[in-house]
Amino acid sequence: xxxxxxxxxxxxxxxxxxASAATDLLPAFRAALATVRGDSVAGSDxxxxxxxxLRAAADTCRDAxxxxxxxxxxxxxxxxxxxxxVHYLSMEFLMGRALRNALAALKLEPELQRELAAHGLSLAxxxxxxxxxxxxxxGLGRLAACFLDSFAETGLASFGYGLRYRYGMFAQATxxxxxxxxxxxxxxxxxxxxxxxxxxxxxxxxxGSVGSDGIGGRRWQPAERVVARAFDFVVPAHHGQRVxxxxxxxxxxxxxxxxxxxxxxxxxxxxxxxxxxxxxxxxLYPDDSTDAGRELRLKQEALLVSxxxxxxxxxxxxxxxxxxxxxxxxAIHLNDTHPALAPAELMRLxxxxxxLAWDDAWAITRRAVSYTNHTLMPEALETWPLRMFEAxxxxxxxxxxxxxxxxxxxxxxxxxGAEALVRSVSLIDETQGRRVKMAALAVLASHRVNGVAKxxxxxxxxxxxxDFAKLFPERFINVTNGVTPRRWLQQANPGLxxxxxxxxxxxxxxxxxxLDALRERADDAALGARLAAVKRTNKLRLTAxxxxxxxxxxxxxxxxxxxxxxxxxxxxxxxxLLHVVARYQAMLAQxxxxxxxxxVPRTVILAGKAASAYHTAKQIIRLAHDIGRxxxxxxxxxxxxxxxFLPNYGVSLAETIIPAADLSEQISTAGTEASGTGNxxxxxxxxxxxxxxxxANIEMAQAMGEENMFVFGLRTDDIATLRAVGYDPRWIxxxxxxxxxxxxxxxxGSFSPGEPKRYRALVDGLLGADPYLLLADFADYVATxxxxxxxxxxxxxxxxxxLRNIAGMGFFSTDRTVREYADKVWSGHALAxxxxxxxG
Ligand code: 26V
Numbered sequence: 001x002x003x004x005x006x007x008x009x010x011x012x013x014x015x016x017x018x019a020s021a022a023t024d025l026l027p028a029f030r031a032a033l034a035t036v037r038g039d040s041v042a043g044s045d046x047x048x049x050x051x052x053x054l055r056a057a058a059d060t061c062r063d064a065x066x067x068x069x070x071x072x073x074x075x076x077x078x079x080x081x082x083x084x085x086v087h088y089l090s091m092e093f094l095m096g097r098a099l100r101n102a103l104a105a106l107k108l109e110p111e112l113q114r115e116l117a118a119h120g121l122s123l124a125x126x127x128x129x130x131x132x133x134x135x136x137x138x139g140l141g142r143l144a145a146c147f148l149d150s151f152a153e154t155g156l157a158s159f160g161y162g163l164r165y166r167y168g169m170f171a172q173a174t175x176x177x178x179x180x181x182x183x184x185x186x187x188x189x190x191x192x193x194x195x196x197x198x199x200x201x202x203x204x205x206x207x208g209s210v211g212s213d214g215i216g217g218r219r220w221q222p223a224e225r226v227v228a229r230a231f232d233f234v235v236p237a238h239h240g241q242r243v244x245x246x247x248x249x250x251x252x253x254x255x256x257x258x259x260x261x262x263x264x265x266x267x268x269x270x271x272x273x274x275x276x277x278x279x280x281x282x283x284l285y286p287d288d289s290t291d292a293g294r295e296l297r298l299k300q301e302a303l304l305v306s307x308x309x310x311x312x313x314x315x316x317x318x319x320x321x322x323x324x325x326x327x328x329x330x331a332i333h334l335n336d337t338h339p340a341l342a343p344a345e346l347m348r349l350x351x352x353x354x355x356l357a358w359d360d361a362w363a364i365t366r367r368a369v370s371y372t373n374h375t376l377m378p379e380a381l382e383t384w385p386l387r388m389f390e391a392x393x394x395x396x397x398x399x400x401x402x403x404x405x406x407x408x409x410x411x412x413x414x415x416x417g418a419e420a421l422v423r424s425v426s427l428i429d430e431t432q433g434r435r436v437k438m439a440a441l442a443v444l445a446s447h448r449v450n451g452v453a454k455x456x457x458x459x460x461x462x463x464x465x466x467d468f469a470k471l472f473p474e475r476f477i478n479v480t481n482g483v484t485p486r487r488w489l490q491q492a493n494p495g496l497x498x499x500x501x502x503x504x505x506x507x508x509x510x511x512x513x514x515l516d517a518l519r520e521r522a523d524d525a526a527l528g529a530r531l532a533a534v535k536r537t538n539k540l541r542l543t544a545x546x547x548x549x550x551x552x553x554x555x556x557x558x559x560x561x562x563x564x565x566x567x568x569x570x571x572x573x574x575x576x577l578l579h580v581v582a583r584y585q586a587m588l589a590q591x592x593x594x595x596x597x598x599x600v601p602r603t604v605i606l607a608g609k610a611a612s613a614y615h616t617a618k619q620i621i622r623l624a625h626d627i628g629r630x631x632x633x634x635x636x637x638x639x640x641x642x643x644x645f646l647p648n649y650g651v652s653l654a655e656t657i658i659p660a661a662d663l664s665e666q667i668s669t670a671g672t673e674a675s676g677t678g679n680x681x682x683x684x685x686x687x688x689x690x691x692x693x694x695x696a697n698i699e700m701a702q703a704m705g706e707e708n709m710f711v712f713g714l715r716t717d718d719i720a721t722l723r724a725v726g727y728d729p730r731w732i733x734x735x736x737x738x739x740x741x742x743x744x745x746x747x748x749g750s751f752s753p754g755e756p757k758r759y760r761a762l763v764d765g766l767l768g769a770d771p772y773l774l775l776a777d778f779a780d781y782v783a784t785x786x787x788x789x790x791x792x793x794x795x796x797x798x799x800x801x802x803l804r805n806i807a808g809m810g811f812f813s814t815d816r817t818v819r820e821y822a823d824k825v826w827s828g829h830a831l832a833x834x835x836x837x838x839x840g
Pocket of ligand 1: 139374
């Protein structure tokens with residue numbers, strides 16, 4: 001953490017980002033390097049040179065970014081009243097590393113590289129020394145990080161808000177194929193990037209009681225109060241001088257130690273409040289199998305929401321704007337359901353703390369708040385037991401009751417006698433003990449609710465929010481996800497980026513739509529060969545990483561078949577493994593290949609974390625290892641099939657794997673993957689996709705031409721029909737001898753001879769219910785994999801198709817996504833006439 005002088009003048013923003021900026025910064029870097037290296041020599045524990053250089057580089061970049069930050073804030077403070085500032089509330093931000101991005105934005109890389117070389121250091125080693133900021137779980141968190149990048153690039157006035165987790169999610173190791181979770185101690189060597197704002201702090205309360213304030217209002221007296229302190233992480237634009245901000249909150253006790261207890265010698269007791277406050281920042285997603293874990297989670301959400309909204313109000317008033325204009329000047333966006341307390345907290349702040357009338361406060365709230373849903377999985381739609389909620393947030397519960405009362409009255413007026421509808425949209429669930437339904441609160445308070453790909457937005461309206469969509473059809477829209485091409489193409493794949501510059505000019509770096517120009521060059525065989533050469537270089541790098549990490553030798557000329565993402569049954573890593581086993585058995589049965597042409601060599605690469613309490617996901621990881629061990633050491637295969645599981649999947653690992661992939665596995669059961677964003681990253685880097693008609697795969701296929709994707713499997717309407725007539729996985733297995741062979745081998749312990757029953761339950765789950773329809777899609781998947789092999793045998797055809805994939809990806813930049821949000825969700829003109837009433 002660092003404190004800085006934020007008094008930079010606006011003139012700083014006018015300085016062109018040319019080589020001269022870099023030259024200005026070099027002396028600072030030299031001085032910083034001298035200091036940190038001096039420290040490391042003086043210290044008892046010699047800090048490796050790369051880490052010292054990393055700190056020096058980060059210090060230098062951070063100071064330059066801090067000046068841009070101050071200038072951006074000054075500019076935004078003067079913005080036109082009709083221009084809204086976006087407040088993006090998210091429990092997750094998967095930022096990854098920051099140095100390479102900062103160097104690229106500041107145009108510092110070549111000079112720094114030379115400077116490091118003069119000290120005998122390589123830039124690659126310095127970049128590698130940076131730990132990932134892995135403050136997220138999966139797609140939703142990485143999307144938030146891509147948005148921050150695009151907020152800066154597109155010049156949107158914004159603040160991202162999150163929590164400053166000390167240990168992030170967890171670091172994954174594997175032991176005998178089993179996932180082991182360890183704390184991810186990413187700040188062990190000190191924070192590199194965040195800037196402490198000692199002048200920005202707010203009190204957040206929990207518990208206590210609510211009474212009358214004596215003048216007709218309500219007063220909440222919390223039993224516990226923590227101080228939320230701000231730390232800013234600055235994200236630069238690449239064209240221009242603007243930056244965006246991720247403001248992360250860290251809680252501390254209002255009274256750091258209980259002095260009386262300390263003097264009595266009760267040292268642990270004296271620290272009790274501080275420890276309780278610290279726990280709020282320890283980890284993302286505390287295990288929610290205990291009441292204590294669930295309570296901690298709710299407190300984390302309240303901390304994020306309350307501190308962020310207090311900050312928003314303070315800034316709004318500080319800019320000399322009227323409180324009544326708060327909804328006109330500000331958008332509050334809920335990244336999934338986790339920050340859905342926000343409308344209740346905003347009402348509390350406006351009504352209780354700022355004395356606005358209820359209806360006025362509600363009008364402001366409705367105008368400001370919007371919500372994105374990121375999954376249809378029912379377990380992710382948070383609900384809280386009423387008793388727990390009341391104990392921690394009694395005033396918020398009162399507010400929710402009143403909102404619900406007004407809302408349900410209006411529903412009853414519009415739909416007399418529709419009590420089932422009333423129950424379904426109520427903010428309180430009465431069916432499983434009484435619970436507060438956070439997603440319902442988010443929908444009620446939002447003027448826009450969006451899904452993240454077309455199919456998902458449609459399904460959202462047809463399923464989880466069907467009744468709300470009947471009441472408020474105009475609220476529900478779609479904004480398809482994207483990814484930032486700075487990180488996922490320019491930085492992750494400099495070879496391909498240079499080839500693109502050479503082929504179509506560098507306009508795509510500013511506007512990814514420019515990739516379209518590649519389409520007409522797709523059949524140029526010489527270009528295809530250059531693309532293949534870039535791919536091969538990337539594959540060599542990944543080959544070396546696999547050797548270093550796992551001691552496994554893989555063939556860089558084999559087809560790299562990659563599935564990397566959270567491990568979840570709906571994503572069907574297990575279907576991938578069923579294919580691997582089917583292939584293995586076929587290779588043994590027909591050594592000359594299915595058609596006598598031999599087997600196309602394949603390396604199947606998997607990575608991903610399983611939630612710590614998710615037993616089946618952990619079994620899938622173990623099975624991948626067991627299959628890998630068997631297959632990789634079977635001499636009969638001649639090295640033509642390898643299976644590797646790379647541990648500790650995260651942003652940086654993805655940046656190495658994706659540019660090296662030939663085939664991208666996007667094989668979720670149709671209707672289950674909200675969008676996917678890995679799918680976009682792979683295609684942008686010239687991998688072909690084998691995928692189901694699900695999430696953003698559909699829009700990708702349409703953008704590149706369906707014939708350029710390996711689409712297989714049942715579609716959502718087929719699945720509905722199949723379920724309606726009754727799905728019988730055992731019957732399917734009965735029809736397919738290859739499938740039976742695969743299930744028998746796994747279920748009987750061929751891959752776990754020391755414990756033959758290890759995967760019995762996994763196989764029984766497939767034969768019994770198979771909720772994600774692996775067996776139903778198996779035959780088509782295997783047949784489609786054979787088509788993949790056939791195309792891979794024809795390099796010219798493969799390369800042409802890869803070029804068409806890249807050409808079709810112009811739409812999938814978060815620059816486009818955030819502009820679409822700005823237009824359809826956050827802009828004032830997107831708003832319906834002032835609702836005024838709770839009924840919306
Ligand atoms: C899942 C889990 C599972 C493990 C423990 C804690 C926890 C907390 C939240 C969730 C919900 C995750 C929602 C999510 O990440 N959705 C993903 O969002 C991406 C961006 O929109 C989208 O591309 C992916 O399809 C979707 O799965």
